[in-house]
Amino acid sequence: MTRIKPFRAVRPTRDKVSLVASRSYQTYTKKEIEGRLDYNPFSFLHIINPGYKYEHKITGKERYEMVRNRYLEFKENQVFIQDESPCFYVYKIVNREGHEFSGIIAAASTADYEAGIIKRHEDTIAYREHIFKEYLKITQFNAEPVLLTYPDNRVISEIIKETQKARAEFEFTTTYRDTHYLWILSDVKHIDRIEKAFASIPTVYVADGHHRLASSHLLAKEMALEGAKDAYNYFMSYLIPESELRIFExxxxxxxxxxxxxxxxxxxxxxxxxxxxxxxxxxxxxxxxxxxxxxxxxxxxxxxxxxxxxxxxxxxxxxxxxxxxxxxxxxxxxxxxxxxxxxxxxxxxxxxxxxxxxxxxxxxxxxxxxxxxxxxxxxxxxxxxxxxxxxxxxxxxxxxxxxxxxx
Missing domain, CATH: 3.30.1760 (Conserved hypothetical protein from pyrococcus furiosus pfu- 392566-001, domain 2)
Known part of the structure; x- marks a missing residue:
């Protein structure tokens, strides 16, 4: 039984999403990062590289706290807004080769990971888990989903296709020539059907993001001891059917x-x-x-x-x-x-x-x-x-x- 739930996403406004969205920090060269930070005030890179405007390299807890501050500034300046009710998010990517990926962004359960319902195929490095766990604890957000894959499911596929008939809330093309689309799925009947459909799936698999998931699991265990709210027991995931996953060597x-x-x-x-x-x-x-x-x-x-x-x-x-x-x-x-x-x-x-x-x-x-x-x-x-x-x-x-x- 796979447990997922809707959540109130914080997301960019429609007019700024293409400016905010960024690749993983590690994939940029130093010159690319500097160019985006110099000329794009809305890039998410400003949040995760908060010392740039002070021309000062910041590490450890001080950096995490400043990441949190930059994030709150983006919210205060209404670059980010938060949905009023919990939703699922249908997300589609069409890459430059024309291959399509369609799935659902949802909150998935760290307890399912501990129980082996969410299964991994890669080892993680303990010190990286702990570093990112501390990062999550201070910043208090997930900004990049863990990629999970599940056996193709007719009910989920039908809801995704039906949702995609409407105009997307987001549609933007990256410099990699990949086009991204996002639809907000707020209908309670569809939400219930999706939750039940995933509950019928005994196992899902981690495709990408093993360290992010392991760190979220560590954080959930730590915060449970502190009596923290239930939100820590979940992490942001992007779930796509196995038939759409592409694996390269x-x-x-x-x-x-x-x-x-x-x-x-x-x-x-x-x-x-x-x-x-x-x-x-x-x-x-x-x-x-x-x-x-x-x-x-x-x-x-x-x-x-x-x-x-x-x-x-x-x-x-x-x-x-x-x-x-x-x-x-x-x-x-x-x-x-x-x-x-x-x-x-x-x-x-x-x-x-x-x-x-x-x-x-x-x-x-x-x-x-x-x-x-x-x-x-x-x-x-x-x-x-x-x-x-x-x-x-x-x-x-x-x-x-x-x-x-x-x-």
Whole structure:
């Protein structure tokens, strides 16, 4: 039984939403951030980078308190307004490739996460959880939803389609050429039907935002001890059906061959793979357990040998196979999160990027993979296992500051 509920979102006024909405802070270059802060007084980046106007770098609790102050200023200046009654929000994104994502922004339960009704497929880092938990406690809002996915549901789909027949409250296109739409769903009958439809779904899965969810869960447990209000027991989520989720791969790049010559490296690979030199022709794998490798100016196909044992869903995951057969035993990389010898390239950037980085001399070898499927993601989450870091690059990506959940 999945519990979601409507909430009174704080959101930009219709005329300012395109100016307020921002990508995640980490995705901007320093020059991009400075440009937006210099020329766009309404950008949400002003809230999360509050020391900019003082030309002073602020960290820790002082920064969190100033984030809270900037947020309140946006409300006082009526850049943000708050809906009078609890609502669900139907949200659609049409990306530059024409792919559509439609789902519901709602408050989801941290208790469901603790109970395993909301399942994860990635590990989180404890210190990051605690840092963001303190951030949430002081700022008292969620500004970027956790992306959850659920099995396609006829009732939910019908309500979403019916809602989208009306004019959207928000419609704006980003510089990435993605168009965003938001509809306010306030009809109590539709709200009740949506709540009941989700209550019939036994499990939903975290697609993106594992640290944000884990931090919200930590905060809920802490605030429960302080007798805080019920709002802390929920977090803002964007729920979309599994059929609309798009998963891309992360390709791997390694700086050196761990002291091996090219010939010695290929000989060690032969123990687990059938290897074919494809020369200069770009080779992209198209099947599970097939890998692409770019080494010394040539592409190679690596086909996993049938003798490789797979006992669990994790054993059969290509990122895990590459780790257990190549990265760890041959190249000596044991810590995929922190070892500076390994880097990752989104599948969206394709293997041309991998080739260019190896040709530049920055890396000795690159590996291409096929994307993880939704079935693999669910199987690993259902088994209580977690994928290696950078196993999935999942879309859609929402903008920060379009809907805000207050504690």
């Amino acid at each position: 992360f390709n791997r790049l390694v700086t050196d061959l761990n002291g091996l010559s090219k010939e010695a490296f290929l000989i060690q690979l032969d123990a687990n793979f059938r290897i074919e030199n494809r020369g200069k022709n770009l080779y992209r794998p198209s099947k599970k357990h097939h890998f692409s490798m770019y080494l010394d100016g040539c592409f190679y196909s690596l086909y996993l040998r049938s003798s490789y044992a797979m006992k669990t869903a994790l054993d059969a995951l290509d990122t895990q196979i590459l780790y257990t057969t190549v990265l760890k035993p041959i190249l000596g990389i044991t810590d995929l999160r922190n070892d500076t010898r390994i880097a990752y390239s989104q599948g969206k950037n394709n293997l041309v990027t991998v080739k260019a980085k190896v040709d530049s001399g920055a890396f000795a070898v690159g590996f291409g993979l096929v994307p993880v499927s939704i079935f693999e993601l669910k199987a690993i989450a259902d088994a209580g296992e977690t994928m290696p870091p950078k196993s999935t690059c999942i879309t859609p990506k929402l903008r920060s500051g379009v809907t805000i959940y207050e504690f």
